[in-house]
Amino acid sequence: MNSSRPRSRAWLCAAALLLALAGPSCVLAKAGPEAPPLLLAEVLRGDVDVTRYWVSEKLDGVRAVWDGHALRFRSGRPVHAPAWFVAGLPPEPLDGELWIGRGHFDQLSGIVRRKQARDEDWRRVKYMIFEQPGGAGIFSERIEHIRRIVARVDVPWLQAVEQFRVADRPALQAKLDEVVGSGGEGLMLHRADAPYLTGRNEALLxxxxxxxxxxxxxxxxPGQGRLTGMMGALQVETAEGVRFEIGTGFSDAVRRAPPPVGTLVSFQYRALTKDGVPRFASYLRRREAF
Known part of the structure; x- marks a missing residue:
């Protein structure tokens, strides 16, 4: 047998386990955080009976999940919130958005990403609750339970997202126009009779x-004319393999230091072509790995 034959990493780690009490063990790369299973929204399309849904404003915040002990981003990574912020949360699991107001996503992102929390910044942050993970009953019943939890805890940074009903499609459109006209992003619709679900589902639109x-x-x-020396457009690819360019929506600061190749970015568009290419795509932001 050739004693110089390299041994596999798995073999070495197995051997190291036998020596764990006697000395250092094989060091493995730590697995990343496990993302909690959450309900994800579909886009409202077609002839949906909107009277079956509770409606709320779509908040431009950062989603966070409270399991009764720890506050985490949807990726599973910890939120480094101040001790007083976490101490005010209840023992029940909660799902919601960290939010400071319409049109302030960039400021919020900077606050919640810091590993050293600043009290003066976090005093502006609210945890807006719209779901109770694992909660019993239909969504209408979970809404009432969330309201009772928030009222019992009675701290200003924990709030229940306002949920309301609409009579018909024109009423829904009128509410959308009102919210967007005031600087909001849009609306969320959660089917009133839905049990607690996870994954992408039409129970949430x-x-x-x-x-x-x-x-x-x-x-x-590369940019041209006024944009010479800066980035003119991003060439991007969707998860479905569709390639296209995004040339609008950038500040000059972003054009000078664009998102690196390999970065996930968010964009807006009006419709898809017959080939699945987004029309009038406009850059929104770099997708942070919260």
Missing amino acids: KLKPLFDAEATVIAHL
Whole structure:
């Protein structure tokens, strides 16, 4: 047998386990955090009976899940909130958005991503609750339970998202126009009789004047004219393999330091062509790995 034959990493780690009490063990790369199973929204399309749904404003925040002990982003990574913020949360699991107001996503993102929380910043943050993970009963019943939890805890940074009903499609459109006209993103519709579900499901729908999606940056295209020396457009690819360019929606600061190749970015668009290419795509932001 050739004693110089390299041994596999798995073999070495198995051997190291036998020596764990006697010395250092094989060091493995730590697995990433496990993302909690959550309910994800479909886009409202077709002839949906909107009277079967509770409606709420779609908040431009950062989703966070409270399991009764720890606050985490949807990726599973911990939210480094101040101790007083977490201490005010109840023992029941909650699902909601960290939010500071319409049109302030970038400021919020900067606050919640910091590993060293700043009290003065977090005093502006509210945890807006719209679901109770694992909660019993239909959504209408979970709404009432969420309201009771928030009232019992009685801290200003924990709030229940306002849920309301509409009489018909024109009433839903009027509410959408009102919210968007005031700087909001759109509306969410949650089917009133739905049990607690996870995964992408039509029990939860989103309604916006523009669609949004995500794609991976595959190239930077140079700018011309006023944009000479800066990025002119991003070439991106969707998860379905559709490639196209995004040339609008960028500030000059982003054009000078564009999202690196391989980065996931969010964009808005009006419709899809017959080939599945987003029409009038406009850059929104870099998709943060919360």
